[in-house]
Amino acid sequence: MHEDILDRDSRPGPASTFTLASGVRLEPLGDGSAVLYSKELDQSLSLNHTAALLCSFADGQHTLPAMLQEMRQTFPETPIEESDLAGFLGDLVARHFLQWGP
Amino acid sequence: MGPVDRGWILLGRGFRCHGVPADLQTDLAALLQGFPAADPAAEALELRLETAEGPEALLAGPGGGIWKLRPEEAPLSSQIEYRLVSEAISRAAGRWILHAGAVEGPRGTCLVVGESGAGKTSLTLWLWSGGLRLVTDDLCPIGHGTLAAERFPRALHMDCEYSPRLLERIPPRPPSYPADYYPFPDASGGAPPPVSDLLVLERGPRPAGEIVPLSQAEAAHLLLGAVIKSPAFDYGQALMDMIRLSAQCRAHRLRAATPEGAGAAALALLTAG
Numbered sequence: 149m150h151e152d153i154l155d156r157d158s159r160p161g162p163a164s165t166f167t168l169a170s171g172v173r174l175e176p177l178g179d180g181s182a183v184l185y186s187k188e189l190d191q192s193l194s195l196n197h198t199a200a201l202l203c204s205f206a207d208g209q210h211t212l213p214a215m216l217q218e219m220r221q222t223f224p225e226t227p228i229e230e231s232d233l234a235g236f237l238g239d240l241v242a243r244h245f246l247q248w249g250p
Numbered sequence: 251m252g253p254v255d256r257g258w259i260l261l262g263r264g265f266r267c268h269g270v271p272a273d274l275q276t277d278l279a280a281l282l283q284g285f286p287a288a289d290p291a292a293e294a295l296e297l298r299l300e301t302a303e304g305p306e307a308l309l310a311g312p313g314g315g316i317w318k319l320r321p322e323e324a325p326l327s328s329q330i331e332y333r334l335v336s337e338a339i340s341r342a343a344g345r346w347i348l349h350a351g352a353v354e355g356p357r358g359t360c361l362v363v364g365e366s367g368a369g370k371t372s373l374t375l376w377l378w379s380g381g382l383r384l385v386t387d388d389l390c391p392i393g394h395g396t397l398a399a400e401r402f403p404r405a406l407h408m409d410c411e412y413s414p415r416l417l418e419r420i421p422p423r424p425p426s427y428p429a430d431y432y433p434f435p436d437a438s439g440g441a442p443p444p445v446s447d448l449l450v451l452e453r454g455p456r457p458a459g460e461i462v463p464l465s466q467a468e469a470a471h472l473l474l475g476a477v478i479k480s481p482a483f484d485y486g487q488a489l490m491d492m493i494r495l496s497a498q499c500r501a502h503r504l505r506a507a508t509p510e511g512a513g514a515a516a517l518a519l520l521t522a523g
Contacts, residue, residue: 178497181467183489190485192474194467 166237167208169247174203184245193245198223202233203240208250257288260338261345261391264294267330271299277327277428282334284403284437295337299330309333327428328407335389335404340480345391345400346488348476352385352399353377355520358446359385359399361499362516363476368451369509372412376513379419382520384435385442389478392445394487397495399445403437413509447500448473449516454505459515462503466493469501 168174171188182200185192195203201222205215212234219228240246257266266288270278288294295312307319307326311333319329339347351362351374360377362370371387378384386402393400409430423432450472454460464472473492477483502519506512 175493177466177470177493179466181465183467183470183493185486185489187486192471192485192489194465194471196465196467200467 162213163211164248165208165211165250166206166241166246166248167250168203168206169241169244172245174200174206176200176204184240186245189244191243193240193243198226198228199236202236203246206246256290257294258282258285258334259288260285260334261342261347263338263341263343264288264292265297265334265338266294267297267299267334269299270330274299274325274327274330277325278330280427280433281327281331281405281431284405284434295341297330297334297337299326311337325428328431331405339389339478342391342480344394346394346491347478347480348390348392348473349388349478350390350476351387352390352442353382353520354385354442355382355447357500357520358443360447360449360516360520361390361399361445361473361476362449362451363472364451368453369512370451371406371408371410372416372509373449373451373504373512373516375406375408375412375420376416376509377516377520378435379416380513380517382517383439383442392491392495394491397445397491397498399442401437401439401442403434405434406432408432415510416513445495445499447520448496448502449519450501450503451512452503452505454507454511457506457508457511459504459506459511459513461515461519462505464501464503466496466501469496469499472501 172184172186175183175185180197180200182195182203183192184195184203212230216228216230216233237246241248257264298310300308300310305322307321309317309319309330311317317333319326351370353360353374362374364370374387385399387406388404389402391400391402407430427433448469470493473495474489477488504512504516506515
């Protein structure tokens with residue numbers, strides 16, 4: 149419970165990176181959507197093409213500003229705010245699909 | 251040898267039911283007539299009706315389970331059939347059992363999934379009455395790995411309110427057949443074609459059916475949600491198979507306020523050149 153609260157409240161800084169949590173697989177699908185599957189939780193999430201691309205940056209290398217730049221280049225018609233992106237990632241961290249850090 | 255002693259094969263496993271009074275045997279055999287007969291000499295899982303009189307009957311199942319059946323709630327034959335099917339599902343090997351209707355369309359097998367009460371049975375029967383061959387109205391086995399759909403020739407349970415227009419299109423129930431049921435049509439047909447379509451049925455605000463494409467990820471999750479979770483359920487294996495199944499499907503969400511609207515939209519989608 150304490151960790152959950154910390155995860156939800158924590159917000160990444162400009163240099164933050166993230167990776168898939170232990171036992172989590174990202175399954176990219178043919179139409180650009182993807183499935184995030186946690187073997188440990190026996191849970192999965194369906195991701196639209198925007199979320200799928202975002203999770204593909206879970207390599208411990210991409211910082212938030214770098215991701216934001218790539219997302220805006222890939223989806224120029226879609227307004228993407230850094231706070232929305234950080235909130236989405238924070239939610240996946242709280243649900244134990246992602247973890248902050250390399 | 252009575253029809254009940256003969257036994258049936260459900261989902262690849264033989265079942266026999268003993269102790270069923272003669273007056274119930276005919277109805278039980280009618281409900282299970284779509285399933286292949288079990289070889290009398292072959293091994294089968296045994297069920298036994300211990301008592302059939304009074305307000306409560308006891309059905310002893312394989313593995314020591316005992317179920318209380320209440321004749322005042324539903325005919326004993328339908329309660330026994332329900333238990334047989336439930337046992338078969340819980341012991342099904344090599345198959346995912348999806349809570350789904352299915353018909354054969356020109357492109358292949360179309361699965362119909364949706365929340366309970368969404369109208370899966372109505373839509374499936376509408377498609378059948380519109381000329382598409384029935385695979386199942388309720389439960390669809392899908393092979394592990396092969397992703398092949400199987401016909402599940404369970405008697406059609408029609409105890410709800412159905413659209414008069416739908417009922418007009420379905421042949422009348424044979425007079426001797428158990429009430430609220432209809433024999434599965436054409437159970438002897440061969441294997442259905444590969445799954446090509448998925449319809450996710452929802453109640454919508456407008457009478458006419460509205461069809462919206464789904465992403466593969468959404469389709470995979472909705473298929474996964476339709477899989478009945480048996481004791482040996484393996485989430486990861488099921489997810490991977492449903493992802494593969496979604497890759498071979500056109501997937502759509504279908505919203506309609508009426509069975510006629512859903513049926514017309516689905517039939518148009520599935521039969522469009």
